[in-house]
């Protein structure tokens with residue numbers, strides 16, 4: 001290298017030539033320095049591609065063929081992550097225009113909807129992705145349950161998952177208020193009244209004056225007695241900051257534990273069930289495997305474990321990554337399709353003086369609202385707590401191993417789930433039909449004390465019917481898994497039927513109507 005004063009000697013490229021060469025090579029070099037180990041086209045570079053990348057490092061370097069089958073997960077966990085990513089991107093875009101103050105919130109949403117270029121589309125995608133996330137997380141939980149993937153060592157990840165479910169519902173619920181229209185205002189008012197439901201019991205006991213848990217819960221939720229500006233700023237902060245941060249933290253633990261728990265659940269005999277790798281699948285090893293073993297780090301030799309080990313695994317890059325990208329793109333496509341054809345609702349500006357009739361909570365709480373109509377305490381607090389505690393206990397009560405990793409695996413299996421579905425549907429339809437056509441205790445004996453109605457109402461009766469059936473299955477099959485399969489299936493049926501009744505068959509004053517065209521005033 002010559003000094004600045006000297007001219008370059010013969011044979012040494014001129015600095016200007018080297019500069020131009022370097023300039024030409026910039027795009028290639030950026031690619032090389034980004035991937036560091038070159039294109040991922042061999043076992044080694046594929047591995048380094050995954051664990052040398054901060055985002056991909058959450059993945060294993062190789063994934064078991066069982067976990068890569070669509071029917072193992074239906075991609076539901078990744079679909080939930082995809083919904084969240086879509087929500088973050090569209091949510092940040094909406095934040096450029098949204099103003100969280102009652103007098104301008106509605107107008108800013110109107111601007112987004114009618115004035116801002118692509119604003120309506122972004123808002124629609126956000127709304128649809130939010131609803132999809134709730135559905136997908138519920139389906140993911142059902143898939144984990146029905147493949148018994150909550151069993152050891154994954155018990156605690158099931159609990160983390162429940163946290164994710166609660167936060168997902170919280171995110172959707174807090175977002176519901178932000179448009180500040182009639183729909184939002186009265187839905188959140190209903191939600192806040194559900195939070196206040198312990199008053200039903202404290203009133204009946206005459207202790208509300210000293211011990212008002214319900215009132216406190218409502219106050220914490222709204223920041224005041226009514227839905228107002230305190231509630232709006234509170235919901236906004238939870239929606240855009242607190243809950244997303246909690247969700248991200250929980251997701252990190254959720255994924256980390258999947259790795260530490262040895263990947264996704266699969267049956268013990270998964271290797272035998274899978275059989276040999278088909279010829280058209282990307283080769284298991286592109287380089288000759290070099291398995292070695294160490295004995296206390298003294299003796300080194302070739303592994304005696306021929307036939308076991310990573311033969312049934314495939315490199316995460318490309319197999320897992322391509323599957324995940326496919327789920328991601330499908331999720332975007334569905335959200336976009338909905339967004340193109342169905343607009344997010346926007347009613348008149350919120351008016352605390354003119355209640356919506358019927359005022360309905362967000363759809364995933366309509367099953368609870370249906371129960372609240374029978375008993376505020378049981379629908380609002382009692383039964384949700386029973387369901388949450390019951391769900392949390394599942395992995396600790398079912399300690400069996402039969403059927404792990406197999407759909408509807410365990411004692412009774414598919415037939416038990418089939419009959420539980422029939423029973424679960426019949427019970428909820430029967431109990432609701434009685435309540436709708438013949439009324440309940442208060443209509444039959446008007447003087448009945450409130451505490452009796454709190455204890456004996458359609459919600460508690462249904463819970464008892466489900467619990468008795470589940471105990472019967474537990475005894476019949478002599479298996480805790482059978483009891484869990486029966487109970488979970490019954491509750492899913494109850495949730496679906498009550499949600500449908502709350503969504504489509506309840507009109508003004510929460511009366512039952514076969515069709516909205518029968519509502520008074522039509």
Ligand code: HEM
Pocket residue numbers: 073074075076077078080081137140141144149150154157158159160161162164165168251254258263264265266
């Ligand atoms: C925001 C919500 C959630 C996200 C983003 C999420 C994400 C994921 C992903 C990506 C996987 C691996 C692939 C798959 O199984 O599809 C997974 C597995 C798992 N999830 Fe979730 N999940 C969520 C909620 C839940 C809920 C509500 C539960 C249960 C209450 C749960 C329990 C589990 C368990 C136990 C596994 C391991 C399954 C196995 O070993 O086969 N997750 N989750």
